[in-house]
């Protein structure tokens with residue numbers, strides 16, 4: 307009897323335990339599955355383009371119109387990022403459309419003017435591999451370009467710009483002191499392209515947000531110059547637009563300085579620098595838009611390059627490839643569209659190309675050479691003939 311009861315209660319106990327186990331498993335399943343359903347979907351990162359040499363992903367860059375320096379992450383609150391200039395020029399810039407083919411510029415050679423823009427310290431990967439400079443990227447793609455041009459040794463502002471605007475390498479002009487511009491008595495001992503243009507009775511204009519250009523201005527600059535080391539890129543663009551509206555020119559040089567300044571403060575390719583690059587990009591777009599609005603874009607040869615790159619927070623050591631490698635882009639009449647330049651390009655070739663565009667004979671002693679690759683035939687052949695034989 308007792309044994310029977312014990313057996314039954316044992317049976318009841320095991321049934322009860324079984325039921326409890328099933329119920330517990332069921333509740334656990336319900337809890338888990340409900341929990342999974344209420345959990346947010348798996349977080350997917352926005353793909354970030356990582357430039358070569360950068361080990362950590364860059365923060366996603368939001369471009370205008372939603373750009374808001376105060377809202378950006380990290381330390382942007384400490385820096386004064388210039389705001390983009392809202393300009394009426396142009397409504398539809400010729401060189402910006404990516405998908406629709408732009409109006410093909412008629413090949414009438416020589417052009418009536420040459421514009422050189424130096425985006426100070428701009429690295430090619432900032433244009434090629436990030437979304438910071440959409441206008442410059444399209445400018446390159448719709449013209450001819452190389453991401454592998456080289457600047458001088460040392461890779462500094464004074465040396466790079468003097469080579470860019472004279473056609474002589476640092477080994478020829480010998481200016482490797484970045485502070486020489488602060489010495490009023492210091493003179494440029496080689497002719498600049500401005501002097502050569504003036505000798506040919508052509509008009510010249512220079513705009514710079516860097517004091518270094520005062521040195522080149524002192525070399526003999528006659529028509530118009532504006533150099534203010536405190537000027538932001540957007541201000542420079544406004545002044546250039548105002549000048550273009552009211553004047554014509556044969557040779558214009560513009561230096562946009564802010565990308566270099568944020569590079570030294572926050573690092574090359576930092577989010578802060580990429581934001582400044584987007585502002586410089588907008589400044590270039592504004593300037594090109596002014597040429598278009600005036601109806602002189604089709605007769606202007608435009609070269610956009612930089613004086614050096616940068617690594618970490620500096621750029622002087624030219625043995626480091628990211629300091630010495632610069633973007634070099636050209637667009638205008640008779641320039642091949644969508645052409646990646648095969649020949650080697652150096653910063654002093656910019657000067658040679660400017661002289662050729664202005665119809666000035668290339669001096670035989672110039673270190674800079676013509677990048678004839680970029681032109682359509684027959685201009686490319688005329689270009690080869692204009693290159694002095696050494």
Ligand SMILES: [Zn+2]
Nearest residue numbers: 426427463613
């Ligand atoms: Zn520089």
